[in-house]
Amino acid sequence: xxFDYDLQxxxxxxxxxxxxDSFHQHSTKKVVEENGDxxxxxxxxxxxxxxxxxxxxxxxxxxxxxxxxxxEDFKVKVKRSDLVNNSISTTTTTTTSTTSRLSLGxxxxxxxxxxxxxxxxxxxxxxPCLSLNFQYPQNYPQESAPLFQLSCSWLTIDQMERIVEHxxxxxxxGELVIFKYIDWVKDNALDYLGLGNELLLTNDPINxxxxxxxxxxxxxxxxxWVSMLSVLPRILSHNSHESKRLFSLNSHTCPICYCxxxxxxxxxxxxxxxxxxxCLSATxxxxxxxxxxxxxxxxxxxxxxxxxINTIQHAASADNFAxxxxxxxxxxxxxxxxxxxxxxxxxxxxxxxxxxxxCYFSKCLMCTNGFHPGVYCEDVGRAPTPINxxxxxxxxxxxxxxxxxxxxxxxAVKQEEWKNRNFMDRRxxxxxxCHMMIWKYDGCSKMxxxxxxxxxxxxCLKIIQDYSHFNTGTCQLFELETPVxxxxxxxxxxxxxxxxxxxxxxxxxxxxxxxxxxxxxxxHLLCFSCKTEMCYQCKTIINSGTKHYTTSSCQQHGDPxxxxxxxxxxxxxx
Amino acid sequence: xxxxxxxxxxxxxxxxxxxxxxxxxxxxxxNLHKWKATVIGPENSPYEKGNFEIELDIxxxxxxxxxxxxxxxxxxxxxxxxxGTVCSELLSQNWSPQLKIFDVLTTIRLLLQEPxxxxxxxxxxxxxxxxxxxxxNKAAKEYCKKYAK
Numbered sequence: 001x002x003f004d005y006d007l008q009x010x011x012x013x014x015x016x017x018x019x020x021d022s023f024h025q026h027s028t029k030k031v032v033e034e035n036g037d038x039x040x041x042x043x044x045x046x047x048x049x050x051x052x053x054x055x056x057x058x059x060x061x062x063x064x065x066x067x068x069x070x071x072e073d074f075k076v077k078v079k080r081s082d083l084v085n086n087s088i089s090t091t092t093t094t095t096t097s098t099t100s101r102l103s104l105g106x107x108x109x110x111x112x113x114x115x116x117x118x119x120x121x122x123x124x125x126x127x128p129c130l131s132l133n134f135q136y137p138q139n140y141p142q143e144s145a146p147l148f149q150l151s152c153s154w155l156t157i158d159q160m161e162r163i164v165e166h167x168x169x170x171x172x173x174g175e176l177v178i179f180k181y182i183d184w185v186k187d188n189a190l191d192y193l194g195l196g197n198e199l200l201l202t203n204d205p206i207n208x209x210x211x212x213x214x215x216x217x218x219x220x221x222x223x224x225w226v227s228m229l230s231v232l233p234r235i236l237s238h239n240s241h242e243s244k245r246l247f248s249l250n251s252h253t254c255p256i257c258y259c260x261x262x263x264x265x266x267x268x269x270x271x272x273x274x275x276x277x278x279c280l281s282a283t284x285x286x287x288x289x290x291x292x293x294x295x296x297x298x299x300x301x302x303x304x305x306x307x308x309i310n311t312i313q314h315a316a317s318a319d320n321f322a323x324x325x326x327x328x329x330x331x332x333x334x335x336x337x338x339x340x341x342x343x344x345x346x347x348x349x350x351x352x353x354x355x356x357x358x359c360y361f362s363k364c365l366m367c368t369n370g371f372h373p374g375v376y377c378e379d380v381g382r383a384p385t386p387i388n389x390x391x392x393x394x395x396x397x398x399x400x401x402x403x404x405x406x407x408x409x410x411x412a413v414k415q416e417e418w419k420n421r422n423f424m425d426r427r428x429x430x431x432x433x434c435h436m437m438i439w440k441y442d443g444c445s446k447m448x449x450x451x452x453x454x455x456x457x458x459x460c461l462k463i464i465q466d467y468s469h470f471n472t473g474t475c476q477l478f479e480l481e482t483p484v485x486x487x488x489x490x491x492x493x494x495x496x497x498x499x500x501x502x503x504x505x506x507x508x509x510x511x512x513x514x515x516x517x518x519x520x521x522x523x524h525l526l527c528f529s530c531k532t533e534m535c536y537q538c539k540t541i542i543n544s545g546t547k548h549y550t551t552s553s554c555q556q557h558g559d560p561x562x563x564x565x566x567x568x569x570x571x572x573x574x
Numbered sequence: 575x576x577x578x579x580x581x582x583x584x585x586x587x588x589x590x591x592x593x594x595x596x597x598x599x600x601x602x603x604x605n606l607h608k609w610k611a612t613v614i615g616p617e618n619s620p621y622e623k624g625n626f627e628i629e630l631d632i633x634x635x636x637x638x639x640x641x642x643x644x645x646x647x648x649x650x651x652x653x654x655x656x657x658g659t660v661c662s663e664l665l666s667q668n669w670s671p672q673l674k675i676f677d678v679l680t681t682i683r684l685l686l687q688e689p690x691x692x693x694x695x696x697x698x699x700x701x702x703x704x705x706x707x708x709x710x711n712k713a714a715k716e717y718c719k720k721y722a723k
């Protein structure tokens with residue numbers, strides 16, 4: 001019988017030249033070792049040059065990796081309840097689902113993470129490939145179709161069997177058919193299975209026992225996979241790699257500066273939106289400087305993706321990155337430790353104390369002295385200052401009525417104090433949340449604190465959210481008086497303030513511009529508003545406490561006659 | 575600075591190439607950071623057919639910071655002050671560097687179409703807008719006839 005190896009060889013050559021890297025040859029070689037042991041060794045030839053067709057070798061088969069053409073808005077859907085249950089059920093799947101959580105943000109292109117939606121959707125640009133393994137029977141293509149087997153990780157065996165059955169119908173006697181198979185699977189398989197533009201992965205357990213060795217449809221799975229849901233991490237990681245590869249092939253136009261850059265000079269975010277490195281740096285630096293860390297996010301309007309900390313570290317300058325970390329800590333309710341230079345103290349709202357993890361110093365928020373649990377500040381002989389009392393935020397502890405009353409009482413005292421201070425112009429008021437002095441020189445009475453971004457009414461100093469406050473109450477959105485011209489207040493204030501503090505001297509806080517009086521010629525000043533320490537002599541911010549006076553030329557107790565020492569100075573209140 | 579100049583250049587050429595029907599925009603003198611725009615009042619609003627001139631002051635940090643707006647045409651509107659200033663939060667709240675001057679003008683047109691009496695700059699007008707819509711429409715139309723030609 002005359003077999004047509006020529007035609008077979010011809011087809012192999014064509015496939016080799018068209019598909020190159022996704023076309024492999026598999027065979028097994030018998031290896032006999034010197035001691036007589038025999039074993040079979042898999043021989044996989046991937047390179048185009050090495051593939052050679054030898055019709056006499058029956059072990060040899062060819063493998064074609066087929067990457068499907070996906071519609072543009074293709075999505076993989078997962079039932080939310082499935083994903084949650086899956087992570088709890090078994091230990092083996094916990095690992096897979098944690099990876100899926102991680103890549104959840106990774107591939108979260110147009111993904112909607114709203115809690116009410118039943119499905120979680122992942123936008124997918126590329127699915128892992130299908131493998132078509134085939135072997136030529138001797139009488140191909142004249143008499144019989146090639147022997148083939150289909151395997152894939154993300155289709156069920158039923159689905160693959162349907163494809164296999166359809167492929168059978170494509171063969172006509174005498175025709176080379178492999179290319180036709182590949183073409184059909186690439187373009188039509190998804191539609192044929194009725195998947196359209198979404199693939200639903202279910203949690204139904206798959207029993208792999210019934211898999212037959214000779215079956216023409218094989219599920220490519222790992223030993224601990226239990227359902228189609230286990231494929232999700234593989235799909236997502238493949239998609240993320242593939243989309244990165246596709247992205248790196250071309251140059252792209254930055255949506256901000258409209259310049260074209262190669263992919264290497266652009267940053268692609270987890271949401272698959274991208275921008276050029278220059279614009280990324282500018283976004284980071286400008287927003288950190290203006291303290292709007294909530295704007296460090298994807299620049300696409302309505303995209304909720306935030307920059308991760310590595311992106312910010314690379315993009316922002318070193319100064320700004322340090323500033324950013326401080327801002328993040330402030331926004332998380334930490335406060336700078338007053339005891340050590342680099343420490344950050346967390347605020348314990350129940351005991352109204354702070355604790356620094358660096359120097360282990362614990363401070364009472366009432367009297368700013370060391371923490372004294374279970375004892376009133378008055379009882380330990382340290383009367384709390386009105387300002388520090390008012391520093392306590394009422395909203396921190398709503399349950400304790402007694403404390404609340406006390407705070408309000410002190411706040412009232414403090415407000416009265418502010419009103420009475422003739423040196424304090426009406427245009428400078430403390431923020432009701434952090435007590436930073438805020439100076440209004442223009443605009444409406446809805447103010448945003450430059451320190452903590454709290455929005456408040458400048459007239460009644462209440463924390464507000466929107467403009468409705470000005471419609472309902474007595475406060476006017478615009479005050480009738482013309483604003484005080486810029487830069488005239490401070491000098492006048494300093495003069496008046498200096499007189500009141502017995503000519504001991506006063507200076508503006510270098511950080512928040514509050515006025516601080518020098519007390520008994522002590523040059524170590526502590527800002528009552530933002531708790532910054534400063535030296536009155538060299539007018540710099542001190543981070544090292546009173547050590548400054550032993551290491552520099554400044555003297556702690558200044559000019560004429562040194563008086564009894566106090567390490568930290570409270571502003572003189574009347 | 576480099577970014578903002580390049581981008582503004584591009585934006586102005588885009589607007590000149592395909593001018594929108596309901597607004598115009600041009601650069602004042604040689605300074606790319608000062609723009610003058612006109613917005614035609616949207617249909618079915620009391621500002622219909624009015625020509626409202628707006629001065630745009632574009633910061634050097636643009637597009638990372640939003641531009642500042644000022645109406646030079648007098649207008650009767652709860653969210654626009656009598657001297658023409660607009661609340662800066664209008665743009666800064668949802669600002670993204672991808673938004674263009676054209677998007678800013680769109681926002682203004684939307685504001686003309688649907689005033690927001692909940693965050694007013696002119697409280698009296700807002701009250702009137704809420705309580706006596708006809709009187710508001712009439713006043714707005716009159717202003718529009720008188721100033722916005």
